[in-house]
Every structure is written in C-alpha cells, then in structure tokens.
Amino acid sequence: xxxxxxIMEKSLELFAKQxxxxxxxxxxxxxxxxxKGAFYLSFKSKDELILALIDHFMIQFTADADYVVTNTEDxxxxxxxxxxxxxxSFQKHSDFTKVLMKEQTHSFNKDFxxxxxxxxxxxxxxxLSMIERVYGEEVEHTKYDLVYCIKGFISIYSQLFLLQKAPxxxxxxSRSLVEKTNLLARHTTIPFISQEMIQIGNEPLNEExxxxxxxxxxxxxxxxxEESIEKESLILLKQHLxxxxxxxxxxxxxxxxxxxxxxxxxxxxxxxxxxxx
Amino acid sequence: xxxxxxIMEKSLELFAKQxxxxxxxxxxxxxxxxxKGAFYLSFKSKDELILALIDHFMIQFTADADYVVTNTEDxxxxxxxxxxxxxxSFQKHSDFTKVLMKEQTHSFNKDFxxxxxxxxxxxxxxxLSMIERVYGEEVEHTKYDLVYCIKGFISIYSQLFLLQKAPxxxxxxSRSLVEKTNLLARHTTIPFISQEMIQIGNEPLNEExxxxxxxxxxxxxxxxxEESIEKESLILLKQHLxxxxxxxxxxxxxxxxxxxxxxxxxxxxxxxxxxxx
DNA sequence: TTGACAATTGACCGATTGGTCATTATTATA
DNA sequence: TATAATAATGACCAATCGGTCAATTGTCAA
Numbered sequence: 001x002x003x004x005x006x007i008m009e010k011s012l013e014l015f016a017k018q019x020x021x022x023x024x025x026x027x028x029x030x031x032x033x034x035x036k037g038a039f040y041l042s043f044k045s046k047d048e049l050i051l052a053l054i055d056h057f058m059i060q061f062t063a064d065a066d067y068v069v070t071n072t073e074d075x076x077x078x079x080x081x082x083x084x085x086x087x088x089s090f091q092k093h094s095d096f097t098k099v100l101m102k103e104q105t106h107s108f109n110k111d112f113x114x115x116x117x118x119x120x121x122x123x124x125x126x127x128l129s130m131i132e133r134v135y136g137e138e139v140e141h142t143k144y145d146l147v148y149c150i151k152g153f154i155s156i157y158s159q160l161f162l163l164q165k166a167p168x169x170x171x172x173x174s175r176s177l178v179e180k181t182n183l184l185a186r187h188t189t190i191p192f193i194s195q196e197m198i199q200i201g202n203e204p205l206n207e208e209x210x211x212x213x214x215x216x217x218x219x220x221x222x223x224x225x226e227e228s229i230e231k232e233s234l235i236l237l238k239q240h241l242x243x244x245x246x247x248x249x250x251x252x253x254x255x256x257x258x259x260x261x262x263x264x265x266x267x268x269x270x271x272x273x274x275x276x277x
Numbered sequence: 278x279x280x281x282x283x284i285m286e287k288s289l290e291l292f293a294k295q296x297x298x299x300x301x302x303x304x305x306x307x308x309x310x311x312x313k314g315a316f317y318l319s320f321k322s323k324d325e326l327i328l329a330l331i332d333h334f335m336i337q338f339t340a341d342a343d344y345v346v347t348n349t350e351d352x353x354x355x356x357x358x359x360x361x362x363x364x365x366s367f368q369k370h371s372d373f374t375k376v377l378m379k380e381q382t383h384s385f386n387k388d389f390x391x392x393x394x395x396x397x398x399x400x401x402x403x404x405l406s407m408i409e410r411v412y413g414e415e416v417e418h419t420k421y422d423l424v425y426c427i428k429g430f431i432s433i434y435s436q437l438f439l440l441q442k443a444p445x446x447x448x449x450x451s452r453s454l455v456e457k458t459n460l461l462a463r464h465t466t467i468p469f470i471s472q473e474m475i476q477i478g479n480e481p482l483n484e485e486x487x488x489x490x491x492x493x494x495x496x497x498x499x500x501x502x503e504e505s506i507e508k509e510s511l512i513l514l515k516q517h518l519x520x521x522x523x524x525x526x527x528x529x530x531x532x533x534x535x536x537x538x539x540x541x542x543x544x545x546x547x548x549x550x551x552x553x554x
Numbered sequence: 555t556t557g558a559c560a561a562t563t564g565a566c567c568g569a570t571t572g573g574t575c576a577t578t579a580t581t582a583t584a
Numbered sequence: 585t586a587t588a589a590t591a592a593t594g595a596c597c598a599a600t601c602g603g604t605c606a607a608t609t610g611t612c613a614a
Contacts, residue, residue: 021298025602035563037605046602145453152433156425157469164474176422176467183460190453192446193437280591302572312593314575323572 004042006032008053016095020050051111057096058119063269064089065126067259070272075134079181082130083154083174090158091170098162124198127151135185142185144193149184153177214270215241221263230264233257237271251275281319283309285330293372297327328388334373335396340546341366342403344536347549352411356458359407360431360451367435368447375439401475404428412462419462421470426461430454491547492518498540507541510534514548528552 010032014023025046029036043049068085072078090097127147131139139146157177161168218238225231233254240246246254255271258264287309291300302323306313320326345362349355367374404424408416416423434454438445495515502508510531517523523531532548535541 024600026600036603037563038561040603041561148433148437149430149457152429153426156429156432160425160470160474169469172467173469176465176469179465179467180426180461183464184457187460187464188453188456190449190456192434192450192453197437197441301570303570313573314594315592317573318591 003034003038004052007034007039007042007049008056011049012053012095012099015053016098020099047111051115053096053099054112054115054119057093058116059266059269060093061086061089062119062122062126063259063265065123066269066272069126069130070277078130078134079178080174082127083177084170086154087158087161087168087170087173090162091168094162097158101159101162124151131185139185139188141191142188144195144198145188145191146181146185147198148193150181153180209270209273211241211274214267214274217270218267221267225261225263228261230258230261234264234267237267241271241274248275252277280311280315281329284311284316284319284326285333288326289330289372289376292330293375297376324388328392330373330376331389331392331396334370335393336543336546337370338363338366339396339399339403340536340542342400343546343549346403346407347554355407355411356455357451359404360454361447363431364435364438364445364447364450367439368445371439374435378436378439401428408462416462416465419465419468421472421475422465422468423458423462424475425470427458430457486547486550488518488551491544491551494547495544498544502538502540505538507535507538511541511544514544518548518551525552529554 007028011023011028014027014031025036025039029039032039043052064085065082068081069078072081124147127150128143131143131146131150135143135146157173161173215238218234218241222231222234222238225234236246237251237254237258240251240254255268255277259268284305288300288305291304291308302313302316306316309316320329341362342359345358346355349358401424404427405420408420408423408427412420412423434450438450492515495511495518499508499511499515502511513523514528514531514535517528517531532545532554536545
C-alpha cells in the first residue's frame with residue numbers, strides 16, 4: 001500500500017480521537033507500524049501532513065457540493081439534494097469531520113487557517129449560487145443572511161448527529177432543513193448581513209485556474225492511481241485538454257467516469273469550471 | 278490585585294490569541310510579571326486554571342441568560358432581550374468567546390468536555406423554557422429543532438461578528454433573529470429532533486443544589502470580594518439563608534444588588550432557583 | 555555472487571513542556 | 585529590633601516534542 005495514503009488514513013483516526021497537537025509523530029508511526037524516518041520520507045513535516053489531509057477531504061466536500069448544484073436540474077429538489085449530499089459526505093468521512101469540529105478556527109498555524117477560510121468561502125459561494133438560482137430577486141436583500149443560516153443549520157445539526165451513535169435519517173433531516181430554508185427565504189424581511197460585510201471575491205482560491213495548472217495536477221494523479229476506467233478516462237481528458245478532439249458529450253461522459261474516484265474529484269471540479277459545464 | 282484574578286485575566290488574553298495548548302505557563306507568568314512558582318500557589322495545575330476560567334465565564338453567561346428569561350415579563354420581547362443579552366455578553370467577554378470558538382469540543386481533557394457539555398445543557402434548557410413559554414402547545418413537536426436552530430443562529434452569527442472589527446448593530450441583529458425564530462416556530466411542520474434524541478435531564482448540573490452547597494459558595498465569595506454594597510447584601514442573604522427573617526421583597530432587592538457583580542452571578546442564579554423566583 | 559543504489563530504521567538532538575522545591579524576600583507579631 | 589510565618593522566586597527535573605542522519609537492510613542488474 002502507498003505509504004502516504006497509509007499515513008493519512010491512520011493519522012486521521014488518531015487526530016479524530018485526540019486532535020492535531022495532541023497526536024505525536026511517534027504515535028502515528030507506531031500506529032502505522034513504520035519508523036519515524038519513514039514518515040519523513042512521505043511528508044516533510046507534521047504540518048505538511050495536516051495540510052495534505054485538509055486538501056484531500058475539503059476538495060471532495062467542495063467538489064461534491066458543486067457537483068450536486070451543477071447537476072440537479074429541478075430547482076424544487078436542489079436544496080434537498082444539497083443537504084443530503086453534504087450530510088452524507090460528513091457521515092462518510094466522519095473522522096475528518098470530527099477533526100474539523102475539534103480544530104475549527106483553531107491551530108495557530110497561518111497556512112492552516114488560510115486554507116480553511118478559502119474552502120469555506122468556496123462553500124459559501126456554492127450556497128449563494130443555489131439561493132440566487134432558486135429564489136432569485138425575491139431574496140435580493142436577505143440572501144447573505146440566508147447563506148449564514150444555512151451554514152448554521154449544517155454546523156449545528158452535524159454536531160448533533162456526529163455525537164449520535166444511532167444511524168440518522170438523512171432524508172428526514174434534509175426535508176426538515178429544506179422546509180426551514182424555504183420559510184426563511186420567502187418570509188424574512190430584516191436583513192443583517194450586507195454584501196460588504198462578507199466581501200465575497202477577495203480570496204485567492206477564487207482565481208481562474210490555468211490550463212497548465214490543471215494539466216500538472218492531472219499528470220500527478222495519473223501517476224498516483226492504478227490501472228482502471230478512471231485512469232483511462234483521465235488520460236483521454238488530458239489529451240483532449242492539450243488538443244481538443246472529442247465531442248462535448250464524450251467529455252461529459254469521461255468526467256462522469258472519474259467524478260467518484262477520490263483522487264479525481266478536484267480535477268473533475270476544475271474541468272467542469274474550465275469547460276463551463 | 279488578587280493574584281488569581283490577575284492570572285485569569287492575563288492568561289485569557291494569551292489563550293484567545295494562541296489557544297490553550299500553545300500557551301505555556303512560562304508565557305503566562307512572564308506576561309503577569311510573576312514567577313512560575315507563584316503561579317502554582319494560585320492554581321494546582323494548568324488544567325485547573327482552564328477549568329476556573331470556564332466556570333468564571335460560563336457562570337456569567339448562564340446566569341445572565343437565565344436572568345433575562347426570568348425578568349422579562351413581555352413575551353413579545355422575550356427573544357429579543359435574550360438574543361441581545363447573549364450577544365452583548367459575548368461581545369463584552371470577547372476574549373473568552375474566542376477561546377470557546379477555538380477550542381469547542383476540543384481539548385482531550387475529559388473534565389473540560391464534561392463541564393462544557395453541562396453548561397451547554399443548561400443553556401439549552403433556558404432556550405427550551407423560553408420556547409415553551411412564548412409559543413406553547415403550538416410548537417409541541419418542533420420545539421427541540423427550534424432549540425437547535427436558535428443555537429445555530431447564535432453560533433454562526435457570533436463567529437461572523439467576532440471576526441468583524443467594526444462595531445455591530447446588536448439591535449438590528451437581534452431583531453432579525455427574532456423574526457427568523459418566529460418564522461420557524463410558527464410554520465415549521467417537519468420535526469427531526471425528538472425528545473429521546475437529546476435526553477434532557479441526565480446531566481449532573483441539573484441536580485438540585487443543596488442549601489449547604491450554596492452557603493459554602495457564599496462564604497467563599499464573601500472572602501473574595503472587597504467591602505461594598507454587594508458584600509453587605511451577600512452577608513444579609515447568607516444570614517437569611519441560614520435563618521429566614523427578611524421579607525420576599527427585601528430578598529429580591531438584595532439579589533438585584535448583587536446580580537451584576539461578576540463574582541455573584543452564580544450565587545444570584547442559584548438563589549433564584551432555590552427560592553423559586 | 556557481487557556491488558551500486560534506494561528504502562528504512564531508530565538512537566539521538568536541541569528545544570520546550572508542566573511541574574517541584576530549596577532558597578530568599580517580605581510581612582506581621584511580639 | 586528580633587523572630588516567626590508567609591509569599592515569592594527561578595534553577596532544576598523528567599518527559600516529550602518535532603526533526604535529523606549515520607547505519608542497516610532490501611533490491612536488482614550485471
């Protein structure tokens with residue numbers, strides 16, 4: 001098994017239990033049954049491991065949410081699909097979600113905070129685009145508050161059901177939140193958050209990603225993953241990106257092929273943005 | 278100045294900036310201009326300092342919220358007063374609020390988590406009593422969800438305005454949240470959280486506090502605070518607790534005298550419960 | 555079988571941590 | 585002023601941290 005993956009998986013378990021600071025590299029290497037030196041062959045430092053974990057999972061969360069928004073045609077179902085998918089992701093990667101809950105704004109490391117803020121802004125942007133699409137002009141003055149309320153719902157209900165041992169009815173939860181969202185969207189009259197207050201648009205991750213950057217990441221991922229449909233699709237997409245030869249339908253199909261592979265979600269997200277799907 | 282207070286105030290500043298784990302006792306003692314040994318004369322350990330800080334502030338938050346609920350007669354204004362008071366407290370003790378945000382469920386220390394959970398449950402209980410009072414039967418099936426939504430609002434908007442440097446219009450914020458609360462209370466039909474799910478009532482801090490326990494705390498506080506109206510009132514209340522001699526009006530007045538003294542809020546809270554005001 | 559090269563190890567490093575305690579400074583009492 | 589009691593100090597401790605690197609083991613073409 002890939003050392004890097006092994007370390008990431010095992011360390012995440014420990015982080016979820018104890019938090020970053022409280023987990024020593026010694027503990028991680030013991031748990032992985034490798035030596036301390038071997039750890040530093042895979043990661044330059046403990047911080048680099050943490051940043052890699054954040055990227056790995058936040059990329060999936062962000063891409064998943066974006067995919068749902070892009071690929072749900074029925075406006076009526078949009079928020080339901082969004083809530084369901086979000087909580088489903090949280091549940092699936094509950095260890096990482098627990099770490100997020102624990103650390104939150106925390107962790108003194110500047111890079112860490114900047115990274116999390118950037119992903120948070122992306123998430124906000126996705127929510128805002130949903131709101132504008134479903135409610136349009138109707139919520140012009142209250143849409144930013146709505147963004148925050150939705151974030152509040154997700155945050156507080158996640159906390160609740162991560163502590164719960166019993167399985168949670170995600171369908172019921174999502175439906176109940178859709179009802180609340182609709183209520184707030186349609187009847188709120190007193191806005192509190194103004195556009196200036198959250199200044200969407202000044203964050204680095206919003207920048208357009210260049211073709212070359214995408215190619216770099218693709219090559220990297222092609223190296224990483226084993227022979228499979230996903231790898232083939234990735235190679236074809238890479239060639240198409242260098243010199244377009246395929247029809248839009250084929251490209252969409254290829255994107256569909258790779259979108260559920262954990263290593264390809266980010267590429268899938270970037271390419272959808274690049275081709276303006 | 279009292280050493281204990283000095284350490285608590287100064288350490289809180291450092292915790293707010295850096296977090297618990299990242300702040301060493303050396304840093305704290307340097308910042309207080311005292312020696313390391315002196316620190317251990319006031320607190321048995323670093324953990325004890327942290328627990329003292331939590332008690333000091335959570336007692337104030339809890340007691341403040343409870344006071345507002347008990348002393349607001351107009352149901353129409355109840356939630357407004359509650360939101361306003363809560364955010365006002367957060368703003369006033371923003372350093373502690375920041376620490377709470379940072380650490381949250383965090384911090385591996387069992388005692389810490391248990392304590393925070395207990396205060397959280399008290400807060401939930403206060404919110405629930407407000408909901409039942411204002412909306413009554415109407416929200417029988419959705420009241421627990423409402424509790425969580427309100428907690429979500431408070432949590433997410435606190436985050437927002439703690440990061441904001443500019444002063445925040447608490448009046449506007451509170452009014453906007455009251456509107457949202459009313460909307461959710463009056464029109465939500467799909468409940469998600471059931472009573473069993475949050476099992477209110479199984480936490481230790483809910484237990485009835487005995488007269489002796491209150492007396493202990495009162496004696497301790499009488500030692501702590503300097504000569505003042507508050508101290509006199511405290512002594513009178515103590516005597517009355519041992520052997521009731523004063524009329525209810527006088528007791529109420531004495532309680533009013535002490536309720537704004539930082540050291541007396543908890544006593545005020547306990548006595549109000551004891552006398553069933 | 556050899557030997558060049560890469561992968562892996564874990565003893566070791568300096569720094570820092572929470573906590574201790576013999577010693578010293580300060581204050582109160584007589 | 586002399587003495588007892590209390591408050592305060594900071595050098596010191598063992599433990600642990602993230603990180604390094606000389607030494608060892610494994611791999612594979614020649």
